[in-house]
Amino acid sequence: MLRKNAIVGQSGGPTSVINASLAGVINGCIKAEEIDRVYGAVYGIEGVLNENIIDLTDKFSNEEELKLLKVTPASYLGSCRRKLKDEFKEIFDVFEKYDIGYFFYIGGNDSMDTVMKLSHYAKDNNIPVKIVGVPKTIDNDLEITDHTPGFGSAAKFVATTIKEIAHDADVYDKTLVTIIETMGRNAGWLTAASALARDGIIDAPHLIYLPEIDFDVEKFIDDIVALSKTRKNIVVVVSEGISDKNGEYILNLYKDTGKDAFGHTMLSGVCGILADIVKKRTGFKVKNVEFNILQRCCSHISSKTDCDEAFEIGTKGVEAALKGETGCMVYFHRTSNSPYACEVKSISIDKTANAVKLVPKEWITKEQNDVTKEFIEYALPLIQGETEITYENGVPKYTVR
Amino acid sequence: MLRKNAIVGQSGGPTSVINASLAGVINGCIKAEEIDRVYGAVYGIEGVLNENIIDLTDKFSNEEELKLLKVTPASYLGSCRRKLKDEFKEIFDVFEKYDIGYFFYIGGNDSMDTVMKLSHYAKDNNIPVKIVGVPKTIDNDLEITDHTPGFGSAAKFVATTIKEIAHDADVYDKTLVTIIETMGRNAGWLTAASALARDGIIDAPHLIYLPEIDFDVEKFIDDIVALSKTRKNIVVVVSEGISDKNGEYILNLYKDTGKDAFGHTMLSGVCGILADIVKKRTGFKVKNVEFNILQRCCSHISSKTDCDEAFEIGTKGVEAALKGETGCMVYFHRTSNSPYACEVKSISIDKTANAVKLVPKEWITKEQNDVTKEFIEYALPLIQGETEITYENGVPKYTVR
Numbered sequence: 001m002l003r004k005n006a007i008v009g010q011s012g013g014p015t016s017v018i019n020a021s022l023a024g025v026i027n028g029c030i031k032a033e034e035i036d037r038v039y040g041a042v043y044g045i046e047g048v049l050n051e052n053i054i055d056l057t058d059k060f061s062n063e064e065e066l067k068l069l070k071v072t073p074a075s076y077l078g079s080c081r082r083k084l085k086d087e088f089k090e091i092f093d094v095f096e097k098y099d100i101g102y103f104f105y106i107g108g109n110d111s112m113d114t115v116m117k118l119s120h121y122a123k124d125n126n127i128p129v130k131i132v133g134v135p136k137t138i139d140n141d142l143e144i145t146d147h148t149p150g151f152g153s154a155a156k157f158v159a160t161t162i163k164e165i166a167h168d169a170d171v172y173d174k175t176l177v178t179i180i181e182t183m184g185r186n187a188g189w190l191t192a193a194s195a196l197a198r199d200g201i202i203d204a205p206h207l208i209y210l211p212e213i214d215f216d217v218e219k220f221i222d223d224i225v226a227l228s229k230t231r232k233n234i235v236v237v238v239s240e241g242i243s244d245k246n247g248e249y250i251l252n253l254y255k256d257t258g259k260d261a262f263g264h265t266m267l268s269g270v271c272g273i274l275a276d277i278v279k280k281r282t283g284f285k286v287k288n289v290e291f292n293i294l295q296r297c298c299s300h301i302s303s304k305t306d307c308d309e310a311f312e313i314g315t316k317g318v319e320a321a322l323k324g325e326t327g328c329m330v331y332f333h334r335t336s337n338s339p340y341a342c343e344v345k346s347i348s349i350d351k352t353a354n355a356v357k358l359v360p361k362e363w364i365t366k367e368q369n370d371v372t373k374e375f376i377e378y379a380l381p382l383i384q385g386e387t388e389i390t391y392e393n394g395v396p397k398y399t400v401r
Numbered sequence: 402m403l404r405k406n407a408i409v410g411q412s413g414g415p416t417s418v419i420n421a422s423l424a425g426v427i428n429g430c431i432k433a434e435e436i437d438r439v440y441g442a443v444y445g446i447e448g449v450l451n452e453n454i455i456d457l458t459d460k461f462s463n464e465e466e467l468k469l470l471k472v473t474p475a476s477y478l479g480s481c482r483r484k485l486k487d488e489f490k491e492i493f494d495v496f497e498k499y500d501i502g503y504f505f506y507i508g509g510n511d512s513m514d515t516v517m518k519l520s521h522y523a524k525d526n527n528i529p530v531k532i533v534g535v536p537k538t539i540d541n542d543l544e545i546t547d548h549t550p551g552f553g554s555a556a557k558f559v560a561t562t563i564k565e566i567a568h569d570a571d572v573y574d575k576t577l578v579t580i581i582e583t584m585g586r587n588a589g590w591l592t593a594a595s596a597l598a599r600d601g602i603i604d605a606p607h608l609i610y611l612p613e614i615d616f617d618v619e620k621f622i623d624d625i626v627a628l629s630k631t632r633k634n635i636v637v638v639v640s641e642g643i644s645d646k647n648g649e650y651i652l653n654l655y656k657d658t659g660k661d662a663f664g665h666t667m668l669s670g671v672c673g674i675l676a677d678i679v680k681k682r683t684g685f686k687v688k689n690v691e692f693n694i695l696q697r698c699c700s701h702i703s704s705k706t707d708c709d710e711a712f713e714i715g716t717k718g719v720e721a722a723l724k725g726e727t728g729c730m731v732y733f734h735r736t737s738n739s740p741y742a743c744e745v746k747s748i749s750i751d752k753t754a755n756a757v758k759l760v761p762k763e764w765i766t767k768e769q770n771d772v773t774k775e776f777i778e779y780a781l782p783l784i785q786g787e788t789e790i791t792y793e794n795g796v797p798k799y800t801v802r
Binding site for chain 1: 697
C-alpha cells in the first residue's frame with residue numbers, strides 16, 4: 001500500500017479539551033495502515049507556511065504520553081488566528097514536500113473557513129489531499145453540530161464555580177449582589193450553563209442575561225431590586241457580549257476596546273461596569289467576578305463526557321478522511337437525551353463555515369433573565385463525569401511540546 | 402458528671418476549609434463526654450447576640466453529613482465582621498441561657514480579637530466558660546502558627562490555575578504578558594504560592610511581586626521588557642496589596658476604594674491598572690486575570706493536607722478546652738519539613754491577636770521579583786493531596802445550613 005503522511009494543526013482560542021481531539025487525531029493516524037507519519041503544524045496553519053513542523057508519531061505511540069496529552073489544557077501544538085488570503089500554493093507545496101495525504105484542522109468558526117478555502121483550492125487543482133475540520137470552541141456557537149467539544153468542560157467549570165461562589169456569597173447577613181461574567185461573544189451557551197449550578201438547595205444564579213436578548217440597564221436594575229425584597233444573596237450572570245437594543249455592546253457604551261484579527265470586538269470587563277452601576281443605583285454591596293480565560297483552560301475540572309467525546313471526534317475525523325471524505329467537518333448528532341447518546345457524522349464544510357448558532361429563544365424564559373428546563377435537558381449530559389488527573393507535587397501533571 | 406453545652410461560630414472571610422474546622426469542632430464536641438449539645442451561632446458572634454442559634458448535634462452525628470460539611474466551601478454557619486465594643490454581658494447572658502461551657506470561634510486576625518476580649522471579660526467576672534480560638538485565613542498572615550488552615554487550599558488553587566493559564570498563554574507565537582492578581586492585603590503568602598505552579602517544564606510565573614517589597618512601576622516595566630528579549634509568554638503575579646515606597650497602595654494611586662468595618666482598605670483590580678500601563682508603555686498584548694473570591698471558595702481543588710489539618714485543629718481546639726484551657730488559640734507547630742510533620746499546640750490569645758506575619762525578606766530573591774527555594778520547601782507540603790468530592794449532576798455536592 002502507498003502510505004501517505006498526515007499533518008494536524010490547532011487554531012483559534014484554546015479549550016480544556018482541544019488536546020483530547022489532537023490525541024484522537026494522532027491516535028487515529030498512528031493506528032491507520034494508510035498513514036505513515038503524523039506531523040504537527042506548530043502554531044496552526046502558520047506552522048505549515050513556516051515549515052514549523054514536528055513529528056508526533058514516536059512520542060504518542062506511547063500510551064502514557066497520549067493519555068497525558070488528552071487531559072492537558074490549551075493547544076499543545078500552539079495556535080494562530082490567521083485568516084488565509086492567497087497563500088494556498090505555498091501551503092500545498094509544503095504538503096507535497098512532506099508527502100502529506102491528510103490534513104486535519106481542529107478549530108472554531110474561523111478555522112473552518114481555512115478548511116473550506118484549502119479544500120476548494122485542492123479540488124480546483126486536483127490535489128488529492130484529504131482535508132477534514134474537527135470542531136472545537138467553548139462558545140458552542142457552531143451550527144450543524146449538536147454541541148462543540150470544549151463547551152462541556154467550560155460549562156462544568158462555570159457551573160461548579162458558580163455553585164462555590166453561591167456558598168461564599170451567602171455567608172454575611174446583608175444584601176450582596178455578585179455579578180459574574182462569562183465568555184461567549186454573541187451566543188449565550190456558557191452564560192446559560194451557569195443554571196447547571198442549581199441543585200435544589202443552591203438556587204443560584206438568580207438572574208441570567210444572555211447576549212441573545214437586548215440588554216436593558218433599567219430592567220436589569222429593576223430585576224435586582226425586585227429580588228432584593230425576598231433574598232439577600234443575589235448571584236447574577238451576564239455574558240461578556242450583552243448589547244443594547246441597537247446592537248451596541250454594553251461594554252462599548254462605556255469604554256473603547258480593540259478588535260482581533262478577524263475584526264471581532266475584544267470584550268472583557270462588562271461585569272465591572274455593571275457592578276459600578278448597581279452600586280450607585282441601589283447602594284447594595286456588589287462584587288464582580290470575571291471568569292476570564294480560566295473557563296477555557298481549567299482542565300482539572302474538565303467534563304469526562306466532553307474529554308472523551310473530543311477524543312472520539314478526532315478519531316472519527318481520521319476515519320472520515322480514510323474513507324475518502326474531504327472538505328468536510330465532523331460533528332455530533334444527538335440521538336437521545338435520556339439516556340444521552342450522540343453519534344459522530346460528517347458534513348460538507350461549505351454548509352458550516354462562519355454561521356453562528358445562538359441559544360434558541362424558546363429556551364429563554366419570558367422574563368428574559370433565565371433559561372428553561374429545555375436548556376438544562378440539553379446541557380446537563382455534557383458536563384457529566386470527571387477526568388482522571390495525575391497530581392505531581394500538588395499540581396496537575398500536563399505535557400508540553 | 403455535670404455536662405455543659407458548647408457553641409461554635411465562624412467569623413471573617415470564608416475559606417475552602419473553614420467548614421472542615423467546624424466539622425472538627427462539632428465532632429470533638431459530639432465525642433466528648435463533658436459536652437451535651439453543640440450549638441452553632443449563625444453569622445458569628447452576631448448569632449449569639451441575636452440568639453440566632455441552631456443545634457448541630459443530631460445532624461452531624463451522622464458520619465455522611467459530617468463528611469459533606471468537611472469539604473463544603475465558605476462558612477456553613479454564616480459569618481460576620483463585627484468588632485466587639487462592650488456587648489460582653491449580653492453575650493455571656495446568652496451563654497448562660499443556653500448553659501454554654503465552651504465557646505469555639507473559628508476565624509482570622511480580627512476574630513482572635515473577639516476571643517481575647519471575651520476571655521478577658523470571663524476572667525474578670527469569674528465566668529467559667531472555656532473560650533478557644535481556631536485560626537483560619539487564606540492569607541496565612543497569623544503570627545505564632547506555622548501556617549493557617551485555608552492557606553494550603555487557596556495556594557493549591559493559585560498554583561494549579563496559574564499552571565493551566567501558563568499553558569493557555571503559550572499558544573500564540575507572539576509576546577503576551579499575563580498579569581494575575583492574588584489576594585493578600587499586606588502579606589504575600591498567596592502571591593508567593595504561585596511559584597508552586599512550576600514543574601521544571603512550566604517555568605511560569607516568571608515575575609512575582611509581593612506586598613512585602615516596595616513596588617516600583619518603572620522597575621516592573623524594566624523587568625518585563627528585559628524578559629521579553631528572551632521569551633514570548635510572560636506570566637506575572639502581583640498581590641492585590643502592592644504599594645509604593647511611601648506605603649501607598651498602587652491601586653489607590655489610581656482610584657478610590659472603600660474601607661471595610663475594620664478600617665482595612667478594600668482592594669481589587671490592581672492587575673487591570675498594571676495591564677493598562679504595560680500595554681501603553683510596551684505595546685505588548687496584555688491580559689489580566691483577577692482570581693478574586695475563587696481562591697477562597699474553590700473547594701473542588703482543595704488541598705487534602707489542608708482539609709485534614711483544618712479538621713484536626715478544630716478537634717484539638719475542643720481537646721484544649723476540655724483540659725481546662727481558655728483564652729487561647731490552637732496553632733500548628735512544624736516539627737519537620739521532609740517528611741512534613743506538624744503538631745497542634747495552644748497558646749495564650751494575648752500573645753497572638755492582631756499581629757500580621759509577613760513573608761520573610763530572606764525568602765524573597767535579591768531581584769525582589771521572585772521567591773527562594775526556602776519558600777517552596779515551606780509551602781509545598783501544604784498543597785499536597787486532593788480531597789474526595791462527590792459529584793451530583795456534574796457539579797460538586799455540598800451542604801447548607
